[in-house]
Amino acid sequence: MKVRSLFACSILLSAIGGIANATTYTLPENSNDSVITQFHDDVPLTRVEQNETLPDVARRFLLGQTEIVRLNPDVDRWQVKKDEIVRLSNRRILPDTPHEGITLNIAEYRMYYYPPTQKGVAPQVMSYAHGIGRQDWKTPLGKTSIVQKVKDPAWHPPESIRREHAANGDPLPAVVQPGPHNPLGAYMLHLAVPGGYLIHGTDIDKIYGIGMQITHGCVRMYPEDIEALYNSVPVGTPVYMVKQPIKVGWLDNTLYIEAHPDLEGEETTLEQKLDVALKLIQKADSQNMPEFDRGVLKQALTVLDGNPVALYQRLPQKALPVSVPTGHGSKGGYYHGV
Incomplete structure (x- = not known):
């Protein structure tokens, strides 16, 4: 791995300081290509400015905890020292789903949102880290849609979850009102899936669980990510939930x-x-x-x-000359080889 200078790392940090830049990709010009790239560097790196943890770095760059840990197997997850180099994500392959609405690929703890194409703007995709259901509360698969949007939702814990918490000595009230400790966060998107599955934010107590398999089946996002998504997607948006490791x-x-x-x-x-x-x-x-x-x-x-x-x-596909019969109103031309 090539470790760049502090100056180059500073450029990288400033380039992705904005939230939109950290999650927005321009789709490839070739519609048959499906690899998206965030940074010009093949291996983007950052130099940490103070002692912190890998989850701290992941939080700052809106990456999932599992993702950044996998990319840095030789870095201590809980003790990243000042000036230590941390590798970040760059390229991603789009899941094999229609490029519309939202795709949740639970195998990579990541969401892809394809906003409507705007005139004069290259097609884009927004990618967000999220948490998913643990082994005994699996996130369902299949095509669904958003049927309801709620800001500042109250949480009504299902009886099964209340029993689980009570057994662990952590009883829950019948209703958790909106606020910083509400597990749904400030925004909620309700999916047309039996059982009440949601895409929602997170409380301050579990914010470092984004990008992990820890929820009761719902999809949990960083606060700024769910806010951006909530304000972008209308009710009726299709949602494809897949598992493509x-x-x-x-x-x-x-x-x-x-x-x-x-x-x-x-x-x-x-x-x-x-x-x-x-x-x-x-x-x-x-x-x-x-x-x-x-x-x-x-x-x-x-x-x-x-x-x-x-x-x-493979060899680049070139434009090949094609002979066109005369006498049918044609003047000849070129077609791209396939």
Whole structure:
């Protein structure tokens, strides 16, 4: 890993100081490409300015805790020393879903929101870290939609959750009023899923749990992220809830793979991961199997750090001359090769 100068790190910090810049990606010009990039640097780094923790760094850059821990396996999660270098996320492969509404890929603890295209503005996608349901309260999968939006919601804990808290010596009231200790935070999006599943904010007590598998099935977001999402999406917005721990996508004729660990309570072997990855690679290359370094693929499926890795580079597709029969009103022309 190339460690840059303090000056370069300062540029990086100033470049992503704004919340919008930290989560907004311009979609690739080629509509068939699905790899998005945040920074010009292949491996963006930051130098911490004071002793803190990796969750502190994740909070500052709106990353999930699990995500930043995976990217920094040699950094002490609870004791990052002043001037220590921390690696940040950069590239992401978009989940294999329609580029509309919201996609929740619970396998990577991350959400993708595709705002409506505006005239004169390149298509964009907003990406947010979020927490998901733990093993015994799994977040459901499938297509749904937002059916209600509530600001400053009161929380009515289900009886099952009240029993759980009572058993742990932490009884809950029948209603938790809005405020800094309300687990729903200040904004709530109600999904059309039986059981009352929500996308919501968080209270000050659990803010460092974003990007972890800790909720009772709902999707929990940072306060500023849920506020931005709440103010952007209307009722009726489609929501795709998927679990794609392995993703494959193109960017500028290079094929990338991104792999994440299994969720708690799930376990797949390396052979099973390889089988899934090979099928995705073949699908991405029009059902052909390109010649690529199998060692790079195996390494990505072993490390499972969620960082897209280049597998294969194809020749650029060029515009080829095409002979057009005369006598039919045509003057000849060029078509792009496929």
